Structures are given as structure tokens and as C-alpha cells.
Amino acid sequence: MKKRRDLDLFRVDLAKVVSRYIGETEKNLAGIFDDAEKSDSVLFFDEADALLSKRSEVKDAHDRYAKIGRDLLRRLKDFDGIVIVAKRARRRRPRRSRASAS
Numbered sequence: 001m002k003k004r005r006d007l008d009l010f011r012v013d014l015a016k017v018v019s020r021y022i023g024e025t026e027k028n029l030a031g032i033f034d035d036a037e038k039s040d041s042v043l044f045f046d047e048a049d050a051l052l053s054k055r056s057e058v059k060d061a062h063d064r065y066a067k068i069g070r071d072l073l074r075r076l077k078d079f080d081g082i083v084i085v086a087k088r089a090r091r092r093r094p095r096r097s098r099a100s101a102s
Contacts, residue, residue, distance in 0.1 A: 007082070008041040009042050009044055010036045010041040010044065011046060012043060012044065012045050013047070014045060014047065017032065026067075026068075029075055030075075036079070036081060042081065042084065043082070044084045045083070045084070045086065047086065047088050048087055
């Protein structure tokens with residue numbers, strides 16, 4: 001960024017965006033992206049892996065998570081702003097010391 005701009009951070013909890021009702025998730029995503037563009041905010045998707053990791057469990061193209069994932073990725077591509085996507089930290093296993101390995 002050439003010059004610093006004061007931008008609002010729009011934190012998105014994807015767990016609250018996803019709805020069990022047909023079309024509601026897409027409507028929620030549309031509202032989030034529209035609001036962020038109008039207000040020139042930075043979008044921050046926290047724990048996005050909660051939704052996007054479910055795409056690997058998709059069994060066919062009609063799967064709900066496949067559609068949500070596609071819609072989210074399309075929206076991200078078309079968004080004319082700054083987006084930050086974060087995932088949960090992987091749980092680290094404690095290192096074994098060499099003394100205990102013998």
C-alpha cells in the first residue's frame with residue numbers, strides 16, 4: 001500500500017453466516033460483501049477453515065458445503081478490497097526430549 005488509510009475491520013464469523021435454510025447463506029455472504037464494499041472496510045474471516053475444510057468432505061457437486069465454498073471463493077475473487085483469511089492454529093504435539101526417547 002502506497003499510503004496508509006484508516007480502514008474499519010469487518011470481522012466475519014463464518015459459523016454465524018452459514019444457515020441451514022436454502023439460499024440464506026448466500027444472502028448473508030452477499031450482505032457482508034456489499035456492506036464491506038460500501039464502507040471501504042477490510043474483511044477479516046476468522047477461523048475460515050471451519051467452513052472451507054468441509055469442502056474436502058464433499059461427496060458430489062450438489063453438496064451444500066461445495067456450493068457455499070464456491071460462492072465464497074467467487075465473492076472473494078470479485079471483492080475490490082482487502083481480505084484477511086485466518087485459520088485455527090494446529091495443535092502442536094509436545095516435543096520429546098532425547099533423554100526420554102531412549
